Amino acid sequence: MPESRLKQSILVVFSFGFISFSVNFMEKIKTFTLPKLPYDYNALAPYISEQQLKLHHDKHHQAYVNAANAAFEKLDKAHSENTDIDVKAISKELAFNVGGHLLHSIFWENMAPAGKGGGGQPGGAVADVINMGFGSFERFKKEFTMAAASTEGSGWAALVAHPCIGRPLIMQIEKHNVNVFPAFHILMVLDVWEHAYYVDYKNERPKFIEAFWNVVNWDRVNKNLSLVK
Numbered sequence: 758m759p760e761s762r763l764k765q766s767i768l769v770v771f772s773f774g775f776i777s778f779s780v781n782f783m784e785k786i787k788t789f790t791l792p793k794l795p796y797d798y799n800a801l802a803p804y805i806s807e808q809q810l811k812l813h814h815d816k817h818h819q820a821y822v823n824a825a826n827a828a829f830e831k832l833d834k835a836h837s838e839n840t841d842i843d844v845k846a847i848s849k850e851l852a853f854n855v856g857g858h859l860l861h862s863i864f865w866e867n868m869a870p871a872g873k874g875g876g877g878q879p880g881g882a883v884a885d886v887i888n889m890g891f892g893s894f895e896r897f898k899k900e901f902t903m904a905a906a907s908t909e910g911s912g913w914a915a916l917v918a919h920p921c922i923g924r925p926l927i928m929q930i931e932k933h934n935v936n937v938f939p940a941f942h943i944l945m946v947l948d949v950w951e952h953a954y955y956v957d958y959k960n961e962r963p964k965f966i967e968a969f970w971n972v973v974n975w976d977r978v979n980k981n982l983s984l985v986k
């Protein structure tokens with residue numbers, strides 16, 4: 758990868774859901790890497806099978822990582838050679854693939870094996886925030902399920918929050934980057950692209966959504982909420 762050509766050392770802290778990191782822009786520019794799952798490939802069965810999870814993580818998530826890195830390289834090449842670039846096209850490419858990488862990274866973390874950190878009802882601050890924002894956990898579950906089920910084409914349901922509004926909201930993301938509220942913190946997501954469930958549930962997305970509730974890692978959702986400042 759090319760090195761940063763910035764002359765000043767600029768330390769910036771980024772926060773995106775549970776991902777919070779600082780970057781010194783004088784360091785070598787980083788590329789994305791596929792994160793390891795926090796559990797075994799068969800750990801979410803029977804709700805998400807080993808075959809389904811392996812395909813989703815190893816092939817689909819990896820593809821977004823690769824495509825985002827390729828777009829970065831394209832940008833860097835144009836910058837170092839001072840050649841023109843189709844800014845509109847690469848912006849769309851980056852929004853799609855960077856979004857894909859980050860959403861999947863959050864998704865793996867907000868799941869855990871059923872009965873071993875996954876499933877049940879939320880506790881702690883998340884329970885309070887959900888009750889405040891939706892009236893009850895059951896009501897929230899119903900609305901989140903509806904958002905996931907009615908996402909047009911490929912997309913995500915996300916529980917999000919931001920101090921500017923003082924309440925949680927459900928965000929229905931199309932693809933990886935459409936309908937996103939800028940700067941809102943993602944507390945949990947559910948991937949409802951067909952590639953997330955087709956091996957296990959064929960075209961029956963509602964069955965996959967129902968199964969998801971058995972593997973939600975509420976401790977992680979609580980941790981994500983604790984990062985909202």
Ligand SMILES: [Fe+2]
Nearest residue numbers: 817948950953
């Ligand atoms: Fe996916």
